Amino acid sequence: MIITAATDSLQLSPDWDRPAPGPIQELAQYPVALIGDAQSRMGLMHAAIRPVTPGLRLAGTVLPIQTREGDNLAIHRALDDARPGDVLVINANSDTNRACFGDILGELCIARGIAGVVIDGATRDVAELQAMGLPTFARGISPAGPFKYGPGTLGAPVACGNVVCHPGDAILGDSDGIVVVPKHLITATLEKTRAQDNAEAAMRAKIPALVH
Numbered sequence: 424m425i426i427t428a429a430t431d432s433l434q435l436s437p438d439w440d441r442p443a444p445g446p447i448q449e450l451a452q453y454p455v456a457l458i459g460d461a462q463s464r465m466g467l468m469h470a471a472i473r474p475v476t477p478g479l480r481l482a483g484t485v486l487p488i489q490t491r492e493g494d495n496l497a498i499h500r501a502l503d504d505a506r507p508g509d510v511l512v513i514n515a516n517s518d519t520n521r522a523c524f525g526d527i528l529g530e531l532c533i534a535r536g537i538a539g540v541v542i543d544g545a546t547r548d549v550a551e552l553q554a555m556g557l558p559t560f561a562r563g564i565s566p567a568g569p570f571k572y573g574p575g576t577l578g579a580p581v582a583c584g585n586v587v588c589h590p591g592d593a594i595l596g597d598s599d600g601i602v603v604v605p606k607h608l609i610t611a612t613l614e615k616t617r618a619q620d621n622a623e624a625a626m627r628a629k630i631p632a633l634v635h
Contacts, residue, residue: 424499425531428571429558433497436578439590441484444508444607447593451482453616455595456622457600461590461615466472468601469586470542471562475549481539481558482511485588485603487581490514492544493567496560498528504577507536512588514581515544519563521570526551533557541594541601543583560596 424430434475450458459467490497498513505511512533518534524540526548532540539558545565546552551560562584580589586603588594593612594606604612 425501426499426566426571428496429513430496430500430573430591432573432575433500434574434576436576436590438504439578441506441508441591442593442606442609446613447466447482447484448630449618450593450609450613451480451595452584453620455597455599457619458604458612458616461619462604462612466586468586468603469540470600472543472560472584474488474558474596474598475546475561476553476559476605477598479553479556479558481510481560481594481602483538483586485512485590485592485594487507487508487579487588487590488513489576489579489581491574492516492525493523493525494571494575495528495569496571496573497577498524499571501529501577502531502554505535505537508538512581512583512594513540513544514530514583515541516561516600517543517562519545520565521567522565524559524561524571525568527561527631529555529557529595539596541583541586542598554603556560558596560601
């Protein structure tokens with residue numbers, strides 16, 4: 424960590440296997456709404472989790488973090504073990520009065536190859552996050568800075584935007600919001616998404632005939 428703080432209040436889980444990136448990158452070619460439709464409209468986060476860096480999409484694997492409201496010690500520690508392609512998925516107990524993420528953590532994410540950040544809580548420094556190109560989704564924005572006391576957990580399943588996110592699950596985000604795909608269903612969901620896309624393309628092809 425670049426900060427000096429005791430981390431004995433944090434609970435660390437053993438490392439986990441990440442899925443192959445290929446199918447996730449293929450899924451990333453489709454809209455979040457279409458992927459949600461393909462998995463029976465399950466796995467879609469609450470509408471309050473919105474992009475705060477407009478136009479930036481994310482796709483990667485879940486690195487789950489639980490932190491106390493307005494505290495980001497666990498996030499700093501998580502970056503020590505993060506791998507390129509991970510997405511920080513942070514349960515900050517839905518608190519939006521104090522940000523738990525900002526531009527310094529954002530720069531660390533860019534350096535680590537983090538694919539994006541999703542926060543059930545608040546962030547700040549959104550102009551800086553936009554400029555550095557870090558896709559960031561959050562429940563709210565607040566200029567109030569965080570504490571660094573803990574406690575927190577790293578690598579254990581967390582709820583974020585009303586969806587339970589397990590380590591290694593696929594997560595994708597666009598201007599509509601966030602969808603989570605369980606790790607063991609990534610390949611099947613990709614196949615269903617392709618089929619859904621083909622079905623919708625066939626429907627669109629019929630539209631011109633309706634105007635005559």
